[in-house]
Amino acid sequence: MKRFYCSCGAEIFFENTICFNCGKLVGIDIVGSEMFTLKTKGNGLLSATMGMNTRHYRFCKHRSPDTLGCNILVRENDPEEQCVSCRLTRIIPDQSIPRNVKRWRTLEEAKRRMVFNMHRNRLPYQTRTENPVSGLCFDFLEDRRSNPNVFEEIVYTGHSSGVITVNAAEADPEYRASMQEEMNERYRTTLGHFRHELGHYFWMTLIQGTKWERPFDVLFGDHRRDYDAALKEYYANGPAEDWVEHHISAYSSMHPLEDWAETWAHYLHMMDTLETAVSFGVVNVDIENGNFRDVIGKWVELTIIMNSLNRSVGKADAYPFVLSNEVYEKLTFIRNVILASRR
Ligand SMILES: [Zn+2]
Ligand SMILES: [Zn+2]
Ligand SMILES: [Zn+2]
Known part of the structure; x- marks a missing residue:
């Protein structure tokens, strides 16, 4: 990923919501593959200036640190409340369980990077709303191994006709380590899962x-x-x-x-x-x-x-x-x- 800078000159990182040097708000425009400093406009709107151009944005619905702390921006003319990354998620694990709040957050953090990647590579895709049959969406599910109250005995991470299912437990480092050992893998990360499953989606849309x-x-x-x-x-x-x-x-x-x-x-x-x-x-x-x-x-x-x-x-x-x-x-x-x- 390329490097990003605040208007004060300090380096800002993909995960940041503020600049640690000057305290100004920062955010990401995924469609433009950019990250920059924001000015608040009152009325909930934000603006960012790049060279001669000024663009207007809103925060993603999940910007609050109490939810996802999502730093991706929604363009002013976009009717959706969620950013291009968050809106791809269809099912999340039960948020009344504290463990699942953390899991959702961890999964979305990795997914944001994947979505940025997808746009940066200018890969064409449709959301489930645009194409209810084979559009892209994500289901984060628990199985009975970590929650006896759910229906699914075992949830396998995988792809089927645009739906990417991820076992929510993949967000837990202990679970990932034990699976890595069991599967004898050299490398296992949540970002790796997202990139792998995205591969199945693009096989369907670009090769099949x-x-x-x-x-x-x-x-x-x-x-x-x-x-x-x-x-x-x-x-x-x-x-x-x-x-x-x-x-x-x-x-x-x-x-x-x-x-x-x-x-x-x-x-x-x-x-x-x-x-x-x-x-x-x-x-x-x-x-x-x-x-x-x-x-x-x-x-x-x-x-x-x-x-x-x-x-x-x-x-x-x-x-x-x-x-x-x-x-x-x-x-x-x-x-x-x-x-x-x-x-
Ligand atoms: Zn700054
Ligand atoms: Zn978001
Ligand atoms: Zn696979």
Whole structure:
């Protein structure tokens, strides 16, 4: 992600609602991929000046620190009360339980970053209101393992026809750590989940039934392969021994559609992290228009720095992945699909 600055010159961060240097209110315009200082106008309106232009906004309905502390702004002419990120959520876990207040907050924090990512990559999507059949929305559900009063025995995080379901317990660090251990994963974060599930949504909207479907099958494998059988096989016997040569993660080897979602999440992960590194002057590369081989070269350079920094403070590697040639081909395919979707 790029860096943002307050009108006083101090750096402001994506999660901030005020500038810690001058105390002025700050907010994010997701559609414009910008964050800036706000002036209050009385009547509930806010204004922000960028160069010669002044734009008017309202706060998201969930701006209050007692709810989500959401710092995304609603444009003046937008009839919705919730910002473009919050409005994508359809179901939240029971807020009369204090644990769930914190969970909703944690999930929305990660989701805001994902929504910013989605707009920054100019990915076309429809909300559930715009398209009730396959528009994008999020359901955050509890299951009986953490709340005996709910109907669902087990909630699996997943995607189906635009609906992304996330087990609310994924917001709990202890739950995530235990699942990471159980699934033998190298990396598990709420942001990673959102990016992965978003991948399934964009497979449906950008690949399925399009000219990309055949080249997808050649590169990732036949998407019609029996999914339930593949899932059973994976949990019974584990990943193929040589998965590192073909896939970005062990789970990727389960089914071509999971390979796509994992590699897609990885692409967003890489590009966002690279943009951060470029804006801090750690590496120098044109992420948007540069030759992809050069971009990947800089990425590998950056991951060596990231891992070395982590080791210096006694932490595990920040980037425990290997990019094989086949994975590189898959990432290139994803980049081409994203770039073509903008036209
Ligand atoms: Zn300031
Ligand atoms: Zn919001
Ligand atoms: Zn998946």
